[in-house]
Structures are given as structure tokens and as C-alpha cells.
Amino acid sequence: MDLVTQLFPWITNGPLITVQVMSGLSVGMFLFLVSVGMSLIFGVTRIVNLAHGSFYMVGAYLMVTLVEILPERPWAFWVALLVAPLGVAVLGGVIEVGLLRRIYRRDPLMQLILTFGLILVISTLVLLAWGPDNKSVSRPEALAGSVSIAGQPFPSYYLLVLGLAPVVAVVLWLIFYRTRWGMLIRAATVDREMLGALGVNVSLLYTQVFVFGSWLAGFGGALAAPTIAVALGMDGDVLTTAFVVVVIGGLGSFAGTFIGALLVGLLQSFGILVFPAVSIVLLFAIMAIVLIVRPWGLLGRPEA
Amino acid sequence: MRERLGGSMRWVSALFALWTVIAAAGSAAAQGKAIRIGEINSYSGLATVYTFPYREGIHMAVKEINDAGGVLGRPLEFIFRDDKLKPDEAVKAARELVGQEKVDFLAGCISSGVGLAISAYAKEAKTLYFATHCQTSRLTWDEGHRYVAHTTNNVNQYIRALAKKAAATPYKKWAHISPDYEYGHNVWDEFIAYLKQLKPDVQVVQQNWPKLGETDHSSYITALLQSGAEGMLSVVWGAQEIAFVKQARPFGLFEKIHLVSASVGNPDELDPLGKEAPVGALTPGFAWYDEGMQKRHPKLAEWVKKYEVRTKKEPTLGASWGYASTYLIAEAIKRAKSADTEKVIAVLGEGYEMEFPWGKVIMRGCDQQAIPPQWTGVVKMNAQGKPVLADIEETHGRDLIKSCDEVAKLRAAAAEKKK
Numbered sequence: 001m002d003l004v005t006q007l008f009p010w011i012t013n014g015p016l017i018t019v020q021v022m023s024g025l026s027v028g029m030f031l032f033l034v035s036v037g038m039s040l041i042f043g044v045t046r047i048v049n050l051a052h053g054s055f056y057m058v059g060a061y062l063m064v065t066l067v068e069i070l071p072e073r074p075w076a077f078w079v080a081l082l083v084a085p086l087g088v089a090v091l092g093g094v095i096e097v098g099l100l101r102r103i104y105r106r107d108p109l110m111q112l113i114l115t116f117g118l119i120l121v122i123s124t125l126v127l128l129a130w131g132p133d134n135k136s137v138s139r140p141e142a143l144a145g146s147v148s149i150a151g152q153p154f155p156s157y158y159l160l161v162l163g164l165a166p167v168v169a170v171v172l173w174l175i176f177y178r179t180r181w182g183m184l185i186r187a188a189t190v191d192r193e194m195l196g197a198l199g200v201n202v203s204l205l206y207t208q209v210f211v212f213g214s215w216l217a218g219f220g221g222a223l224a225a226p227t228i229a230v231a232l233g234m235d236g237d238v239l240t241t242a243f244v245v246v247v248i249g250g251l252g253s254f255a256g257t258f259i260g261a262l263l264v265g266l267l268q269s270f271g272i273l274v275f276p277a278v279s280i281v282l283l284f285a286i287m288a289i290v291l292i293v294r295p296w297g298l299l300g301r302p303e304a
Numbered sequence: 305m306r307e308r309l310g311g312s313m314r315w316v317s318a319l320f321a322l323w324t325v326i327a328a329a330g331s332a333a334a335q336g337k338a339i340r341i342g343e344i345n346s347y348s349g350l351a352t353v354y355t356f357p358y359r360e361g362i363h364m365a366v367k368e369i370n371d372a373g374g375v376l377g378r379p380l381e382f383i384f385r386d387d388k389l390k391p392d393e394a395v396k397a398a399r400e401l402v403g404q405e406k407v408d409f410l411a412g413c414i415s416s417g418v419g420l421a422i423s424a425y426a427k428e429a430k431t432l433y434f435a436t437h438c439q440t441s442r443l444t445w446d447e448g449h450r451y452v453a454h455t456t457n458n459v460n461q462y463i464r465a466l467a468k469k470a471a472a473t474p475y476k477k478w479a480h481i482s483p484d485y486e487y488g489h490n491v492w493d494e495f496i497a498y499l500k501q502l503k504p505d506v507q508v509v510q511q512n513w514p515k516l517g518e519t520d521h522s523s524y525i526t527a528l529l530q531s532g533a534e535g536m537l538s539v540v541w542g543a544q545e546i547a548f549v550k551q552a553r554p555f556g557l558f559e560k561i562h563l564v565s566a567s568v569g570n571p572d573e574l575d576p577l578g579k580e581a582p583v584g585a586l587t588p589g590f591a592w593y594d595e596g597m598q599k600r601h602p603k604l605a606e607w608v609k610k611y612e613v614r615t616k617k618e619p620t621l622g623a624s625w626g627y628a629s630t631y632l633i634a635e636a637i638k639r640a641k642s643a644d645t646e647k648v649i650a651v652l653g654e655g656y657e658m659e660f661p662w663g664k665v666i667m668r669g670c671d672q673q674a675i676p677p678q679w680t681g682v683v684k685m686n687a688q689g690k691p692v693l694a695d696i697e698e699t700h701g702r703d704l705i706k707s708c709d710e711v712a713k714l715r716a717a718a719a720e721k722k723k
Binding site for chain 1: 348349350352353355356512517518519520522523524525526527529530542543544546547550551554555556572573575576577578579580
């Protein structure tokens with residue numbers, strides 16, 4: 001025990017551990033919101049959408065513009081938070097109908113090239129539309145400060161995230177397991193040919209799923225906007241982490257993404273305490289271990 | 305026959321006269337083959353917030369120089385290439401510029417890693433490279449050679465200016481947060497070394513090395529809160545520092561630990577932070593709007609106005625760097641009386657000085673390193689509630705920078721290491 005306390009002096013520091021757990025959880029919740037859309041889109045359409053991070057970025061930029069043009073009232077933030085992801089959903093719909101629909105049956109490599117190309121196109125369009133300057137959104141007045149948890153200050157905005165993400169998770173679960181649409185989505189992940197043969201309009205289903213997944217990415221971006229700088233390059237940063245989350249959890253698995261996101265969030269926050277020098281490597285080390293032990297991810301299904 | 309010949313002669317001489325008149329009407333405008341400079345920088349993605357104003361600075365200086373007759377009567381021409389912030393892309397562009405475009409010189413870099421990569425290529429290709437925007441001191445020191453010159457500040461000078469300011473505070477326990485790459489390590493090492501030199505009882509109580517571009521810093525913030533540090537250096541920059549500051553605020557981090565930042569005083573961070581800017585932070589910056597600055601440098605206001613008319617934007621430090629770099633390169637060619645690489649290097653080896661609207665820039669001969677004025681200040685809110693850099697303290701890099709002897713030792717040690 002002495003050795004342990006010497007090596008990790010924080011281990012007896014209850015308040016520190018509590019706050020570290022809380023911040024790890026909120027990081028995980030952000031990650032969940034961003035990754036679940038990517039996982040969902042892959043589950044149904046079998047497309048690894050590399051442009052998912054770009055949708056997240058557009059969500060954040062739309063948030064900036066909406067907060068700017070709406071009158072300075074307490075409700076403006078919440079309206080923007082609702083409308084910005086809708087804009088991204090429309091963008092997702094246009095891209096699915098205009099581009100992706102044409103390549104579902106092509107080589108997966110073609111799909112990767114297309115979605116990778118979208119990253120470059122969207123990033124350039126964002127630069128043209130919003131310019132090179134960094135942007136920022138203020139937190140809503142009510143959530144600008146902090147609350148005391150175990151005697152430590154904790155940002156109240158993160159409490160919103162900690163509350164919202166599980167709500168989204170529960171709603172998603174209800175949609176998937178308690179509605180006909182959810183049943184069709186689950187059926188499409190198992191056997192899309194059979195679903196089509198049964199008279200379901202699979203192509204419409206794909207569009208709906210892609211739009212919904214884009215909405216989730218946009219929502220993640222809009223919600224994250226007040227805690228970060230809205231800037232070019234945020235697409236790539238989030239894509240890498242979301243990808244790790246989805247791979248750990250299992251591509252296409254909804255519960256897996258949730259667990260993967262929490263795992264990565266907590267790992268980041270405790271990795272800094274335990275191995276500050278290698279906390280970056282830790283993330284990829286865990287991904288590598290998961291891939292070796294369960295190549296299809298924690299809750300994913302092996303390819304039949 | 306004679307008649308006809310005489311007639312056409314008349315025509316020829318008339319045309320010749322006309323041509324001279326037209327040429328004269330072009331007044332001093334530069335003639336002859338252009339002096340071509342291949343400029344490699346990051347012109348897409350996240351660095352554009354710096355490189356776009358920097359490029360405006362270059363355009364502004366090139367126009368002034370060419371309108372006044374060019375360099376040695378030849379116009380100056382920049383050929384821009386995007387390096388996408390990647391060393392391998394930059395070297396590819398450098399090869400193309402030297403091989404196909406036949407440029408006379410190379411210039412550019414915002415990422416320190418890119419700068420070192422172009423410099424290594426320049427050495428091998430025996431092409432003179434002017435590093436213009438990246439700041440690692442290793443460029444002209446540990447990794448220095450005759451084919452690289454650095455026309456802007458290096459980390460050593462402005463971090464020493466900042467460390468001097470930090471040494472004047474009563475704080476002894478220090479922590480830091482720095483991105484884990486070339487620049488982050490270079491800045492932290494220089495800062496803490498100089499701070500300890502000025503104040504031997506300084507201790508480092510905690511260190512944070514997030515990856516470059518990390519977006520969530522809450523875990524580092526809680527670790528800092530528990531560290532017992534009284535002062536901290538932030539080396540994260542741009543969007544990452546904005547995120548760090550915004551996330552740290554609700555934790556009350558800056559009430560507990562005094563913030564010293566390598567970059568928060570620049571408008572690309574202060575403007576978006578707005579009300580959330582870290583008031584009281586010590587930081588360097590190009591505060592051209594400061595009254596004292598304008599009083600000390602009477603020509604500054606005019607330059608700022610000229611830049612604003614041109615670009616419809618306020619200038620940044622990067623804009624001043626693009627402008628100064630162009631003039632420093634032109635001056636070296638002018639003094640060499642030739643665009644020949646070896647002759648220009650000979651001029652650089654002797655060193656020279658130039659006056660700019662913001663003060664004197666020395667190009668030091670021994671390491672071909674620029675030594676400009678240094679400014680540090682404190683973040684404050686102005687009367688309009690906008691964050692600005694105030695209480696500007698001006699020093700000059702020549703009073704701070706490592707001496708030529710120290711540089712020689714650094715180079716010798718680096719050469720020893722490579723053996």
C-alpha cells in the first residue's frame with residue numbers, strides 16, 4: 001500500500017478522483033454523441049463515413065452563426081442547439097442522395113475515397129464560408145459557472161452534457177427496440193437483400209439513417225461548440241477519436257459505442273494521472289488490444 | 305531604294321522612341337527577369353488563421369518593392385505552395401520549386417517540423433532557405449547550417465522576455481501545459497531554463513503534455529488544480545488554447561494559478577475568447593494599438609492604416625512577419641548585388657540591420673538569425689469590454705538572445721550527438 005501511495009499520491013485524494021471520474025464521464029458522453037451516428041451509419045449502409053467529423057464541424061460552425069444572428073436572449077442558445085443539427089441533417093441528406101447512393105454496391109475502397117474526398121471539400125467550403133479566423137460560442141448564462149462536487153468546482157455545462165447524452169442513448173434505444181422503424185434498421189444491419197425482397201424500400205431507409213446519423217454528428221458539434229474553439233481542423237481531431245471509440249465498441253453496435261465512449265473518456269482522464277507521459281499512446285494501445293482479442297470490437301458481431 | 309530604307313529607318317526610330325517613352329512612363333517599375341522565391345506554407349486548414357495575414361504582409365511588401373523599382377532592377381516574385389502542415393508535403397513542394405520552377409530561393413514554414421524538414425532539404429540541394437514563420441530555435445542553432453536563415457523571432461528570444469516577466473512575480477512553484485511536439489518542448493525547455501537562471505529557487509511541481517490539437521483538457525485542468533502550482537506556462541496555442549482557457553474558466557483555474565501564456569495575447573485567440581479571455585495573464589504579443597507602442601514607433605500607425613486599407617482587416621504579428629521577411633530577403637540580395645546563392649549567403653554571414661515601423665531588426669551574421677524587438681504585456685479588458693494586451697513592456701532581442709559563442713557550442717554538441 002505504501003508503494004502504491006508513493007507511486008500514485010492521488011489515490012487517497014477522494015475529491016480529485018471524483019472530479020476526474022466526472023470529467024472522464026463527460027468526455028465519454030461527448031464522444032458517444034459524436035460516434036454513435038458514425039456507428040449507426042456503418043451498421044446499416046456498411047459505409048465507413050470518414051466525413052463524419054466534417055459534419056460535426058459544420059454543426060459547430062452553424063451554431064456560431066445562429067448564436068450570432070439570433071437576438072441576445074437566454075433562449076437563443078437553445079434554439080440554435082436545435083436548429084444547427086437540422087442544418088447538418090439536410091446536408092447529410094443531400095450528400096446521401098447526390099453521391100453515396102451511387103456507390104453502395106461498389107468496392108469499399110471507392111466509398112473510402114469518396115468520403116475522404118468529402119472531408120477536403122467540406123473543409124474548403126467551410127474556409128470559404130466562414131473564413132480562417134477561430135470562432136467561439138459562449139455558454140448559456142445559466143450554465144456559465146460551476147457547481148461544487150466533493151468540495152471541488154465542476155463546470156455546470158458538463159452536467160448538461162452528462163444529463164443529455166444518456167437521454168439521447170435511451171431515446172435511441174427506444175427507437176431501435178420499440179418502433180417499427182428501429183426494427184427495420186436492425187433488420188437492415190443483418191440482411192439488407194432479404195429486407196428489400198420483403199418489399200421494404202431499403203433505399204429510403206438508407207437515406208433516413210444517413211440523415212439521422214448526420215443529425216447526431218451535428219448535434220455533437222453544436223453541443224461541444226461552447227467548450228472548444230470552433231476552428232478549421234476540428235474535423236480531423238474528432239474523427240480519430242470517434243473512430244477509436246467505434247472500433248473498440250464494435251462497428252455498428254449501439255451499446256458497444258456507449259461502452260467504448262465511456263471507456264475512452266475515463267482512460268483519457270486517468271491516463272493523465274497514472275502515465276502522464278504516455279497518455280496519448282494508451283488510447284491506441286487499448287484499441288490494439290481490443291482488436292487482437294476481439295477483432296470485431298467489444299460488442300460487435302464477427303462478419304458472417 | 306534609299307528613299308524606302310530611309311523611310312523604314314524613320315519608322316524604326318519612331319517606334320524605338322515610343323518604346324522608350326512607354327518604358328519611362330512605367331517609371332521606376334521593375335524590369336527584367338524576376339527574382340523568384342518559392343514560398344511553402346500551410347494555406348489550407350487550421351493554420352490559415354495565421355498564414356493568410358502573413359501572406360497579405362508579403363503581398364504588401366512585394367508591391368512596395370516592385371513599385372519602387374524592384375531588387376537590382378528586377379521584380380520580386382513569390383510562388384506559393386501549400387504544405388498541408390506536413391513535412392513530407394513541404395519537401396515535395398521544395399523539390400518541385402527548385403527542380404521545375406527554378407526558383408532562386410526558398411522561403412516559408414509555420415510548423416517547426418516543416419521548417420526543419422525544408423532546411424534539411426535546402427542543405428542537401430545547396431539552395432538558400434529563409435525560414436519565415438516557424439519559431440523553433442533549433443532551425444539556426446542545433447540544426448543550423450549556411451543554407452538556412454531565419455527572418456523572424458525565434459523561441460529563445462520571446463520566451464526569455466516572457467520568463468523575465470515571470471521571474472518578476474513572487475511565484476516559485478511552476479507547472480505547464482504544452483503540446484507534445486517540437487515547438488511545445490522547445491518553448492517549455494527555454495522558459496524553465498531561463499526562469500531558473502534568473503530565480504534559482506523555482507521548482508517545477510507538475511507537467512502536462514497533451515497531444516497537439518487535443519480538444520478536451522478537463523483532466524489536465526483538474527490535475528493542475530491539485531498540483532499546488534502558483535504560476536503556470538501555457539504553450540498550447542490557437543484553437544487548442546482557446547479550448548483550454550474556456551474549459552479552465554469554470555474550474556476557477558486562473559484564480560488559483562497565475563497564467564503565463566506564449567500566445568494568448570494574439571488577436572486570433574483574444575478576439576474569439578471575448579468575455580472569457582484570461583484577464584491578468586502575462587503574454588507576448590504585437591499590440592500595435594497600444595498608445596505607448598505608437599508613441600515609441602511613430603511610423604507604426606501609418607503602416608497599420610496601409611495594411612487595413614489593403615486587406616480590410618487589422619494586422620497581426622504574422623502580417624508583420626510576412627512584410628519584414630520580404631524586405632529582409634530583398635535587402636540581402638541588394639547587398640549581394642546578385643541573386644546568386646553563395647553571394648547572398650556571404651552577405652548573411654556578415655549580418656545587417658533594417659528599420660521597420662515597429663523597430664529595428666538585426667540579422668545576426670554568426671547564425672543568420674533575426675533579432676527583433678520583443679513585447680510582453682498583460683491581458684486586460686478595454687473600455688468597450690474587448691480583451692486587449694496592455695502594460696506593454698518593450699525590450700530588444702539582442703539583450704536576451706544566446707550569444708554567438710553559446711550557439712557555436714550548441715552546434716558542436718548537436719554535431720557530436722549525430723556521430
